[in-house]
Amino acid sequence: MKYRIGIVGSGPSGFFSAEHLLRMCEECEIDMFERYFDPFGLVRKGVAPDNPKIREVTKAFDNVAKNERFAYFGNVEIGKDISIGEMLNFYDAIILACGMETSQRLGIPGEDLPGSYTASSIVGWYNCHPVYRSLDIALEGRVAVIVGMGNVALDVARILLRATEELRPTDISNEALEKLEKSKIEEVYIVGRRGPAQAKFKENELQTLKGLSNIDIIVREEELTLNEASIKEVENNVSVKRVVEFFKEYTNLRRKNSKAIHFLFYRTPVRINGRGKVEEIVFEKNRLVGEPFNQKSEGTGVVDNIRCDMVISSIGYRGNILPGIPFDEIKGIIPNEKGRVVRNGRILERIYVTGWIKRGPVGLIGHNRADSLETVGCLLEDLPKLERCTIPNREEFIKFLNHKGIKFITYSDWKKIDEYEQRQGKLKGKLRERICSIDEVWEILGKSSTKV
Ligand code: NAP
Secondary structure (H helix, E strand, O other), rough: OOEEEEEEEEEEEHHHHHHHHHHHHEEEEEEEEEEOOOHHHHHHHHOOOOOOHHHHHHHHHHHHHOOOOOOEOOOOOOOEEEEEHHHHHHHOOEEEEEOOOOEEEEOOOOOOOOOOEHHHHHHHHOOOOOOOOOOOOOOOOEEEHHHHHHHHHHHHHHHHHHHHHOOOOOOOHHHHHHHOOOEEEEEEEOOOOOOOHHHOOHHHHHHHHHHHHOOEEEEOOOHHHHHHHHHHHHHHHHHHHHHHHHHHHHHHOOOOOEEEEEEOOEEEEEEEEOOOOOOEEEEEEEEOOOOOOEEEEEEEEEEEEOOOOOEEOOEEEEOOOOOOOOOEEOEOOEEEEEEEEEOOOOOEEEEOOOHHHHHEEEEOOOOOHHHHHHHHHHHHHHHOOOOOOOOOHHHHHHHHHHHHHOOOOHHHHHHHHHHHHHHHHOOOOOOOOOOHHHHHEEEEHHHOOOOO
């Protein structure tokens, strides 16, 4: 085999990169690294459990993994178990596809009060993420406020309010389901700093709210006021028009159910108040200024409060620093030119980046296909000119891992866990019963644990 490529991360951007490389370069052999035992990144740990169709993309990833030039190393954390420098001994080039799984913070007083959560922790909680699965989440209050108008906010609102009998057959974590069964949350406010024409919701994701039984959608007519620039946005973009029309359908309706999702616009959070826990969130009302499709919110000085028991910030994701790799603190991404990693304006040879950590936390799963094609194109263009690694051999690499005492999960190990989860789920009438901890994994695989 001529070239050895390491991919850091097993989410969609990692798998799409592997797929392109295997197809476009017959001389390339690929090793993929994942810090958790299970692959697929946010497809497994981010997508809401009541949206299983989105997860079907993993069938295509299974096909990629069947290629004999591909190997999976789960439970191996690059930057902790192995450094980038060590990787460069074994790989001619590295693609960083490590995504983003930390929420942006609001940066307002009271954000750390009990009852204030980030969307990523809630999403991780219901998806059995090892870090968040036991999140100490209080659902004893009636009112939750979600800040941010993206699809993650809709996911979180749906899961908080959906009838638990509808969640039970999904692969939601048992811990989350048990808490949701006792939840007292009845009102969820989704609050945006700009208007309905600027909300980031996808129209078909908004439509999923219509399928929720026993939940009202509430929008006050005065919330839907549009300035001239927003009217132009509606007239010139069919997706924007559909989103605004969705909200119009729900104005001035009579309340029918005890549970509701309310949409409020033109409000920026300024403070969370409470004695020992969240009791209220304070917003400043906004107007919009600027050209159509480039409008910003501007405070009016008018304040508006919502009494609430829980605040969830859902204002986008942020990447984590990888030791040895440059990081743009402002954008929260790895600086790059078309996927070639850049340090102080100079290209860092043999290191590439793709996915959210390359372009920021925007776009759906499918967008990563084109994004990774750009990165792989650059890598293949550079490959013949690059300095080669000194140990281009998978067997030698496995010896190195063994020598370091790093116990890894292969793709066939993962398939055993995958089948086990589905079998256990079937017994309980669920899509799958998720395995959440590495100790359970070793137990199922019949190995003993040396690493947590
Ligand atoms: P997002 O779509 O970027 O939405 C973030 C929201 O937070 C926007 O409304 C934004 O307002 C607001 N915001 C940002 N900073 C703020 C601040 N400081 N104060 C108040 N509000 C602030 O992010 P996301 O919901 O996390 O989604 C990430 C990506 O995943 C998106 O591309 C999304 O489509 C995708 N996704 C897709 C699905 C699906 O297809 N089922 C599900 C989940 C996520 P501005 O517009 O004013 O900046």
